[in-house]
Amino acid sequence: MSHDTHAHHDHSHDHDHGHHHEEGFISKYVFSQDHKMISKQFLITAIIMGCIAMFMSTFFRLQLGWPGQSFPILETFLGRWAPGGVMTPDIYLALVTIHGTILVFFVLTGGLSGTFSNLLIPFQIGARDMASGFLNMLSYWFFFVSSAVMIASLFVTGGPASAGWTVYPPLSALPQAMPGSGMGMTLWLVSMSLFIVSALLGGLNYIVTVVNLRTKGMAMTRLPLTIWAFLVTAILGVLSFPVLFAAALLLIFDRSFGTSFYLSDINIGGMALDHTGGSPILFQHLFWFLGHPEVYIILLPALGINSEIIATNSRKPIFGYKAMIGSILAIAFLSFIVWGHHMYITGMNPFLGSVFVFTTILVAIPSAVKVFNYLATLWKGNIVFTPAMLFAIGMVSTFITGGLTGIILADAALDINLHDTYFVVAHFHIVMGASAIFGMFAGVYHWFPRMYGKMLNKNLGYAHFWLTITSMYGVFFPMHFLGLAGIPRRYYENTNFPLFDQFTDINQMISMFAILGAAAQFIFFFNFFYSIFRGTKAPQNPWGSTTLEWTAPMKHMHGNWPGKIPEVHRWPYDYNKPGKAGDFTPQTEPMAPGEEESH
Amino acid sequence: MISFLTFLVIVLGLITFGRIIRIFELSAELRGTDVNAVNGSDNKTNSLLLLIMGSAFVFMVFYLTYAMKDKMLPSSASEHGVEIDTLFAVNWYILFAAFFITHALLIYFAAKYYFKKEHKPVFFAHSTKLELIWTLIPAAVLSVIIVYGISKWNKIVAPAGDDVLVIELYAKQFDWTARYAGDDNELGKASFRLIDGSNPLGIEYTDPQSADDILVRNEFHLPVGKEVVFKFHSRDVIHSAYMPHFRAQMNCVPGMTTQFHFKPIKTTEEMRVETANDKFDYILLCNKICGASHFNMQMNIIVEDETSFRQWLGSKKTVAEELKAAAPAATVEVKTDSLAAPADSAKVHAVTADATKH
Ligand code: HEM
Ligand SMILES: [Cu+2]
Ligand SMILES: [Cu+2]
Numbered sequence: 001m002s003h004d005t006h007a008h009h010d011h012s013h014d015h016d017h018g019h020h021h022e023e024g025f026i027s028k029y030v031f032s033q034d035h036k037m038i039s040k041q042f043l044i045t046a047i048i049m050g051c052i053a054m055f056m057s058t059f060f061r062l063q064l065g066w067p068g069q070s071f072p073i074l075e076t077f078l079g080r081w082a083p084g085g086v087m088t089p090d091i092y093l094a095l096v097t098i099h100g101t102i103l104v105f106f107v108l109t110g111g112l113s114g115t116f117s118n119l120l121i122p123f124q125i126g127a128r129d130m131a132s133g134f135l136n137m138l139s140y141w142f143f144f145v146s147s148a149v150m151i152a153s154l155f156v157t158g159g160p161a162s163a164g165w166t167v168y169p170p171l172s173a174l175p176q177a178m179p180g181s182g183m184g185m186t187l188w189l190v191s192m193s194l195f196i197v198s199a200l201l202g203g204l205n206y207i208v209t210v211v212n213l214r215t216k217g218m219a220m221t222r223l224p225l226t227i228w229a230f231l232v233t234a235i236l237g238v239l240s241f242p243v244l245f246a247a248a249l250l251l252i253f254d255r256s257f258g259t260s261f262y263l264s265d266i267n268i269g270g271m272a273l274d275h276t277g278g279s280p281i282l283f284q285h286l287f288w289f290l291g292h293p294e295v296y297i298i299l300l301p302a303l304g305i306n307s308e309i310i311a312t313n314s315r316k317p318i319f320g321y322k323a324m325i326g327s328i329l330a331i332a333f334l335s336f337i338v339w340g341h342h343m344y345i346t347g348m349n350p351f352l353g354s355v356f357v358f359t360t361i362l363v364a365i366p367s368a369v370k371v372f373n374y375l376a377t378l379w380k381g382n383i384v385f386t387p388a389m390l391f392a393i394g395m396v397s398t399f400i401t402g403g404l405t406g407i408i409l410a411d412a413a414l415d416i417n418l419h420d421t422y423f424v425v426a427h428f429h430i431v432m433g434a435s436a437i438f439g440m441f442a443g444v445y446h447w448f449p450r451m452y453g454k455m456l457n458k459n460l461g462y463a464h465f466w467l468t469i470t471s472m473y474g475v476f477f478p479m480h481f482l483g484l485a486g487i488p489r490r491y492y493e494n495t496n497f498p499l500f501d502q503f504t505d506i507n508q509m510i511s512m513f514a515i516l517g518a519a520a521q522f523i524f525f526f527n528f529f530y531s532i533f534r535g536t537k538a539p540q541n542p543w544g545s546t547t548l549e550w551t552a553p554m555k556h557m558h559g560n561w562p563g564k565i566p567e568v569h570r571w572p573y574d575y576n577k578p579g580k581a582g583d584f585t586p587q588t589e590p591m592a593p594g595e596e597e598s599h
Numbered sequence: 600m601i602s603f604l605t606f607l608v609i610v611l612g613l614i615t616f617g618r619i620i621r622i623f624e625l626s627a628e629l630r631g632t633d634v635n636a637v638n639g640s641d642n643k644t645n646s647l648l649l650l651i652m653g654s655a656f657v658f659m660v661f662y663l664t665y666a667m668k669d670k671m672l673p674s675s676a677s678e679h680g681v682e683i684d685t686l687f688a689v690n691w692y693i694l695f696a697a698f699f700i701t702h703a704l705l706i707y708f709a710a711k712y713y714f715k716k717e718h719k720p721v722f723f724a725h726s727t728k729l730e731l732i733w734t735l736i737p738a739a740v741l742s743v744i745i746v747y748g749i750s751k752w753n754k755i756v757a758p759a760g761d762d763v764l765v766i767e768l769y770a771k772q773f774d775w776t777a778r779y780a781g782d783d784n785e786l787g788k789a790s791f792r793l794i795d796g797s798n799p800l801g802i803e804y805t806d807p808q809s810a811d812d813i814l815v816r817n818e819f820h821l822p823v824g825k826e827v828v829f830k831f832h833s834r835d836v837i838h839s840a841y842m843p844h845f846r847a848q849m850n851c852v853p854g855m856t857t858q859f860h861f862k863p864i865k866t867t868e869e870m871r872v873e874t875a876n877d878k879f880d881y882i883l884l885c886n887k888i889c890g891a892s893h894f895n896m897q898m899n900i901i902v903e904d905e906t907s908f909r910q911w912l913g914s915k916k917t918v919a920e921e922l923k924a925a926a927p928a929a930t931v932e933v934k935t936d937s938l939a940a941p942a943d944s945a946k947v948h949a950v951t952a953d954a955t956k957h
Contacts, residue, residue: 089891164888170853171836171889177772178890264854267791267801268772268835280837280852314712317724323734345839346850347831347857350756354749361745368737369730371701376729378708382720385645385713386637393649393709397656400701404694407741411690411748413683413755417846420839420886455635457620462641466648473656481667486843488886491894498878502670530617536624536635576720598724 031141033133034558038140039118040451043444046111049147051525053102056095058518063087065511067493081159089492093162094180096490098154100165101188105195106150108298108436110143113199113237116301116443117206117230119451123549124224126215126566128559131208135201142198146191153187161188164490166291169262169283173254176269186255189248196245199237206234215548217568222587224547224572225318228325229304232332233297239336240293247286254278281346288339295432296335300328302439303370303399306392308572309442310374312545313389314381315583317573317598320373327366327373334363344412345419353412360410367403371396382576382583386543387461391442394469395435402431405480420490423483429476441468441524448528449542453554454535460527464520471517475510482506546572546586571598639714646713653706657699664695672843673874676881676902677861679755680846686751690744697740759860763826766819768883769800770831770838770851773892775883776800777819781811781917791834791853797925801834802918810919813912818899819883821863822908828860839887842900844870850887863902870902 032038059078062071063086070085081091118136122129130136153160162180163172167188175182210223210231223231253259254275262283263275311318318324340348340356374396383389405427408414418424441464448456483489487500494500494507541550548568552560566588574585577598591597627634675681712720765780778800780786787809793801802809821827831840833851840859841848849859871879885896903911916924 089894093888093891093893168837168888174836177836265791266835266853267794270795272792272794276854279854281855314720315714316720317722319723320725320730322725323730345848346852347855350753353752353756357749357752358745361741361748364741365734365738369734372733373730375701375704375708376723378705378712380721380723381708381712382714382718383642383646383709383712384637385642390645390649393705396705397653397702400698400705404698407694407744408687408690411686411744411752413748413751414687414690416755416848417680417683417843419848420841455633457624458635458637458641460620462645466652470652473659477660478663481663481670484667484671486672486841488841488884488894490888492891493894496895496897497882497884499882526613526616530620534617534621536633539633542636573724576722578722598722 031137033129033137035118035122035130035133035136036451036556036560038136039115041140042111042114042118042143043451045144045147046107046115047525047528049102049106049111051521052151053099053107054518054521056099056102058515059087060092060095060099061511061514063092063492064494065508067495090162090179091159092492093164093178093490094159094184097162097164097167097180098150098160101161101192102150103433104165104294104298105192106143106147108432108440109237109294110147110195110198110202112298112301112436112440112443113206113230113233114140114143114202115440116226116305116447117202117234119447120224120226120549121206121209121230122213122560123450123552124227124547124572125210125213125218126548126568127209127213128561128565130205131213132205135205139198139201139205142194142201146194146198149187149191149194153184153191156183156187158182158184160184166284166287167251168287169251169254169280170266170268173251173263174266174268174273176271186252189252189255192248193245196241196248199241203234203237203241206230207238210234215565215568221322222568222571224304225307225321225324225328226301226304228328229300229307232328233300233304236293236297236300236332236335240290240297243286244290247283247290250286251283281343281348284343284346285339288342289336291342292339293332293335295428296331298432298436299439300331302395302436302443303328305439305443305446306374306395308547309388309392309446310377310396311573311575312446312543313384313386313392314377315384315544315575316377316381317575317577318373319376319379320369321571321573323369324373327369330366331363334359334366338363341410341412341415344415357410357412361407364403364407364410367399371400371403384543386445387456387458387465388442388445388543390462390465391438391445394465395438395442397469398430398434398438398472401477402427402429402435406431417486418483420488421483422479422487422489425489426476426479426483429479430472434472434476438469441465444528446543447549448531449538449554450549452532452535453538453556454531455538455542456531456535457527460523464523464527467520467523468517471513471520474513475517478506478510544584546574546584548587551586551588574598637714639716642713646710649706650710653702653710657702657706660698661695673870675844675846676863676865676870677845677847678864679861680844681864682751682754683846686747689747693740693744759826759828763828763860764822765828765830767800767830767832768840768851769834770840770885770889770896771799771834772836772890773885773896774816775840775885775896775898777815777898779813779815779912779915781813783808783811786830787812787918789832794834800832804918804922810917812918813915814918814921815915816898818901820901820903820908820911822905823863823866823902825905826860826862828858831857831859836889837887838885838889838896841884841886842881843884844881848886866902866904867900868903 068086072085074082074087075085078091081088158179160180161184162178171177172181172185250261254262260275260278262280263278266273307318338360341360344353409427445456445461482503487494548566551566568587569590570587572587576583577585624634675684765784767778767786769776785808787806788803789801791801831849831851833853838851840851845861847859847861849857871877881900883898883900885893
């Protein structure tokens with residue numbers, strides 16, 4: 001490795017352990033500092049967590065579809081929480097809370113960025129590894145412990161945290177308010193604090209690596225859009241997670257040490273509490289100051305992955321590369337000044353409400369630019385329908401559908417009636433849940449060969465995609481109507497309101513789609529684990545991509561490239577460039593005399 | 600036993616499935632093809648599927664919107680709500696247009712331009728003109744949405760007029776109490792420290808303004824055509840007072856008073872006729888997660904003409920009357936007494952204590 005000629009790109013000292021080829025099991029598979037291995041660790045942990053969260057959603061969909069009906073399977077899994085096969089209202093809220101927490105943070109933040117930033121940043125910028133392999137390893141292990149704590153919280157008396165993934169105090173602060181706000185909530189806070197440490201360690205590493213370790217010729221304007229998205233995501237995380245950390249810390253103080261940051265004038269369980277002077281609304285400001293950027297921390301990597309996959313499989317350059325970067329930056333910036341749209345009906349100053357309406361709806365402009373650029377990329381392309389490409393196209397659809405309903409919710413006057421209804425559940429599942437999950441699936445199908453040197457079975461991939469998108473829209477699209485009819489979210493059942501009886505069959509249909517969708521994921525799990533061991537061998541560059549990761553040997557090795565790190569001579573989207581042979585020109589190919597750089 | 604057998608079947612099923620795939624892959628390898636390389640028929644099939652499924656989805660979106668319209672909330676029962684409905688409709692049309700255009704293009708492009716060997720895609724990396732067009736057009740449309748939306752919002756949250764009815768909606772786990780401000784139209788002071796079994800809102804009986812306040816549970820009435828100012832309070836955790844038919848919602852936050860006002864424009868009777876449902880009732884529900892019975896924290900709302908409303912309110916006891924009934928011998932001092940010795944006035948709660956748990 002040390003024959004790398006470019007002194008400031010040579011960081012082989014990070015990898016001295018990589019020189020001896022005899023690696024112990026522990027340092028190779030467990031406490032690995034290799035970005036490729038850490039990426040797989042993140043991915044597999046996220047798959048397991050996602051599977052748990054998915055099971056939770058089918059459980060509570062059973063209750064919502066057939067309220068009060070006995071399902072023995074619930075008693076099998078939930079035990080005393082579902083006596084006679086009917087879950088209790090407490091465990092309903094607990095399941096919803098942990099389902100949301102796991103999917104938002106563990107699957108789509110830790111899992112998505114952890115997998116793909118780790119895998120692709122060094123590979124696509126031409127670096128031998130992350131800037132700090134050690135911090136990277138720590139980042140995974142903090143993530144692992146934090147996941148373990150979150151899972152452990154399912155087993156404490158009183159049950160896990162149940163106040164919603166947003167854990168608003170006083171509900172989350174007072175064990176008297178609900179059983180989940182006891183030990184379960186403490187573990188939730190511990191888990192999230194560890195999670196934040198992991199996210200910060202990872203994020204800093206990603207930023208430093210992208211800024212410092214690009215190979216020769218890899219100007220910022222030659223970075224694949226994946227890397228731009230991961231970089232901006234990391235910056236968002238580093239700027240916003242500390243605020244959540246502060247919020248969590250103050251909540252821990254209020255809960256355990258008698259402070260009153262968020263509590264005031266409370267009388268509960270027949271007792272007036274001593275807390276005075278705090279404000280529950282303060283927590284919401286702090287939470288959403290992270291919470292809104294958080295949805296872009298989830299979404300941007302998926303969009304980056306999408307740009308890459310859509311360009312590659314359209315065999316065309318991504319349309320408007322610079323506009324894509326510009327829109328990522330614009331979205332990132334705006335995401336810090338829109339948090340108030342979650343709080344229109346907290347009694348905030350009406351003028352402030354208007355400001356947040358304005359800033360929030362502005363986000364739609366860069367989002368629209370992205371959509372049109374995707375469409376223009378597809379236009380007159382030569383589209384190869386790999387499973388990854390299907391998920392990418394599906395994601396464009398969900399991003400549109402969910403993005404449009406966002407404009408409704410951004411309008412404070414309309415939010416008055418829609419806030420916290422199923423309309424919101426529909427909106428965020430489609431725009432954030434489905435889009436990001438689709439982006440993640442697309443990424444897995446696309447880079448699985450790079451991770452494991454094997455191919456995923458394509459036909460299982462097709463079946464997985466078609467069943468997933470059908471059941472996804474089948475679950476979430478009808479929820480808009482429930483919300484428009486006034487059904488609140490986080491309701492254990494709707495049977496106490498004659499007004500809502502007309503939705504019984506729709507709720508059952510939603511639940512059936514949810515079960516179908518969950519079943520479809522087993523196709524994926526099977527394909528994934530089967531192919532790791534028995535999949536067909538992957539060719540060097542299975543999708544005909546221009547980017548650097550496909551120039552490195554498919555066999556696992558430290559430092560990614562034997563010998564010199566390749567140099568980069570062009571942007572990553574030279575697909576079917578006029579005058580070039582073949583339908584793609586790798587970034588490593590020098591410019592021909594007289595050739596002009598494209599973007 | 601059953602579960603063991605199920606488990607066994609699943610495992611065996613997975614193994615069989617794995618073997619079948621393996622056979623496919625091996626036989627393809629023998630033929631010298633790569634099973635997992637995307638081929639021409641994959642491209643055709645999937646582009647066709649995209650066309651069919653995509654069109655079906657777009658069709659369903661429009662069809663469902665049409666088919667569901669009778670299940671949606673009836674037209675607004677409050678004055679500002681009518682404007683919200685219009686605002687919503689305008690937005691909805693714009694968004695449907697945007698949805699239709701983008702989805703049509705997405706589906707059309709994806710279905711049309713599937714891979715063909717002889718086809719050479721255009722190398723079209725950017726066009727300032729196009730990019731300007733699709734930045735500026737959305738920007739223009741969104742400006743309209745923003746300006747229109749904000750103007751409505753400002754109107755809704757503008758201060759209420761002078762001739763109003765003041766009602767406090769007081770939330771606790773897991774029920775509501777409505778407190779009418781009475782003849783003076785001013786709510787008496789209250790404190791969370793004074794709450795006890797007989798004084799669920801912690802009303803300060805020493806405050807003269809509290810004397811004519813009226814507390815009701817389970818159902819509260821509103822006069823049609825009169826502006827109502829609601830003040831919201833919570834005793835314990837955050838709740839949210841949601842009155843969907845009036846397009847009204849506001850959080851109830853402990854330690855804070857929040858406020859919302861609207862003018863009901865349709866009586867319950869009128870709404871029963873309009874919805875052809877003689878059981879129709881306006882409802883207040885809790886719309887902020889607040890604990891186990893969050894899903895069942897409700898109150899009926901009756902809107903009626905001013906006369907019936909006055910009659911109904913007149914039939915309810917004021918706070919002073921309640922106190923008197925609890926301690927008939929005493930005079931005004933009762934108020935202070937009951938403050939000092941809450942246990943004495945346990946019966947005051949008679950009207951209000953019955954509905955604690957649903
Ligand atoms: C397997 C498919 C899924 C189904 C059937 C499902 C279903 C649901 C339902 C019905 C609720 C609302 C329950 C209520 O408000 O009472 C919910 C809540 C939630 N879901 Fe999902 N979901 C799925 C996947 C996802 C994904 C991929 C995400 C990732 C963002 C996600 C994130 C959330 C969040 C954040 C909440 C809110 C939790 C809360 O209210 O605190 N879900 N889910
Ligand atoms: Cu937000
Ligand atoms: Cu409540």
